[in-house]
Amino acid sequence: MIGIIGILVIFLMVFGGYLAAGGKLGIILKSLPFEMMMIGGAATGAFLLSNDMSSVKHTIKDLGKVFxxxxWKQEDYRNLLCLLFEILRLAKQNPVAVEEHIENPSESSIFQKYPKILSxxxxxALISDTMRSASMNYDDPHQVEEVLEKRMDASLHHAMHSSHALQTVADGxxxxGxxxxxxxxxxxxxxxxxxPEILGKMIGGALVGTFLGVFLAYGLVGPFAAKVKAVVEEDAHxxxxxxxxxxxxxxxxxTNICIEVGRQNTPSHCRPSFVDLEDALKALKQDAA
Structure with a gap:
């Protein structure tokens, strides 16, 4: 919703201010189809030229993140902490029993409680691979942390490609124009x-190209790229x-300390309160009993 409001404000302020100053939309509307064909078409062609098909599809899909x-919402972070609590508690109590959950998460009774995370x-994969590594005595915390850091950096770099592609288009x-x-x-x-009256209209139409290129770059495509980047970075938490x-x-x-470490590292606006999380964990313990 906030994205749609932002777009409406941009158009209202730019064209509303133009009309309020005595400008006429006729020359813009007359030139717009041809200028958009040249500028939008060239930008689209450059975008296709500089990206492979998977990146193009990924970028188009990521445009939805703007709106x-x-x-991941606050409820999802609480559910994740509950899921990790159940997995870690079971791993400490019965290391053999936890294997069926990490080897086949889709059939796991624990993972199935949290369908959004399971999907x-x-x-x-992060949970299963790390728990599997620990069961193979690959348990040097610093080494595991380094491996996870590299893995997440690679995933974040891939996820950021859409933002970079959009920003490249905005720059061009x-x-x-x-x-x-x-x-x-x-x-x-x-x-x-x-x-002169005809030449004036023709020059005005030509200047629409400059206006349109700058407007699209800084009013739409650039903000789209910034929003996609912000959403990707937030989801990475x-x-x-x-x-x-x-x-x-x-x-x-x-286990309780591990979960509290996770809660403290949750973004402040998504962080469940200590009492809220404690109540959720107590409910899990009662169900298990």
Whole structure:
């Protein structure tokens, strides 16, 4: 919703201010289809040229994040901490019993309690792979933390590609607007024998290209790139929480301490309160009993 409001404010302030100052939309509307064809078409072609098909699909899909916002909400962070609590508690009580949960998460009675987390392959893989490594005595906390850090850096780098691709398009749009404007000037010079009122409209139409390139770059595509980046970075905290809890477990801390480490590393606006989390964990203990 906030994304739609932002777009409406941009258009209202720019074109509303133009009209309030006595501007006329006629020349803009007349030139817009042709200028958009040149600028938008060239930007789209450059985008396709500089990315492979998987990156193109990924970027188009990520545009939805501008309007949907982060995937993980406060409830999801609480559920993740509860899931990790159950897995770690079982691993300490019965290391053999936990294997069926990490080897086949889709059939796990623990994972199935949290369908949204279960549907995220990266989160499930992080938990399963790290717990599997610990069961193989690959339990040096510092080494595991380094491996997880590299893995998450690689995932974040891949997830950021959409933002980088959009920002590249935004950076090129003003120059493409100038190209369209120059073409408009060339067209005007070819009609230099026309009356001033006609030449004025032709020059105005040419300047629409410069306006459109700058407007699209800084009013739409650039903010889209910034929003996608912000959402990706915020969602990355979800996976960092998994790392913090599992590394704390490898340091042989008590399960409750590991979960509190994770809670403290949760972003403040998504962090469940101590009492809220404690109540959720008590409910899990009562169900298990």
């Amino acid at each position: 949907k916002g982060p995937k 995220d392959t990266e989160a499930v 749009l003003p120059a493409l 100038i190209v369209a404007a120059v073409l408009g000037v060339i067209k005007t010079m070819a009609s230099i024998d026309q009356p 979800f996976y960092q929480l998994i790392r913090e809890v599992l590394v704390a477990n490898l340091h042989n801390h008590a």
